[in-house]
Amino acid sequence: MHEMSLMESVIDIACETARQHGATRIKSVRLDVGSLSHADPDALLFCYEAVRHGTIAQGATLEINRVPGEGWCMNCEKTVALADRFGPCPDCGRHRVQMTAGDELKIRDMEVI
Template sequence: MHEMSLMEALVDLAEEEARKADASRISVVRLAVGALSHVDPESLRFCFDAVARGSMCEGAQFDLVAVPGAGWCLDCGKEVAIGERFGPCPDCNGFHVQMTRGDDFRLLELEVV
């Protein structure tokens, strides 16, 4: 389960940033997670709760912002919604689609107290 190691790194980063701001607690953690990022949102929630225990993140609101998958179809010449990395274009069924969005895994915001 790579979600656990991702959440361990996230909590470490959040605590580091909170210390820079002389904060004693983190109240909100907001994360962008792409539909094509190969992480399970429910596993992230579970792992965050487990890793946050005893840290500055304990009790923090954990928000996930879903980022839909999109790609540029070289055959159609337009951006299309995609649900898998190497799937066909939903409009022309061509396989020359370059992913442009949806593999996100980014810390968007921290609220500290």
């Protein structure tokens, strides 16, 4: 499963970061997940539960923050909302939009003990 490997690396990074800060436990993790990314939040939560076992993130809650899609329209020369990855500009209707946000999957912040 695609989400499984994503969450494995999220847990890896979270545990590594916590250790670098001398923490022994992770309390919570907040993830930025772009709404245009192919990661499904429900699947992410499910995989998170599975991969955190036996790590210092075992008791940590996961909060998923959905980041809306955004792109730069080369025609309007401004940032516009993007409903899908290769979607048109909502203002001019052209397909000259370069995605600038909405594809991310990264740790926004975390709480450690």
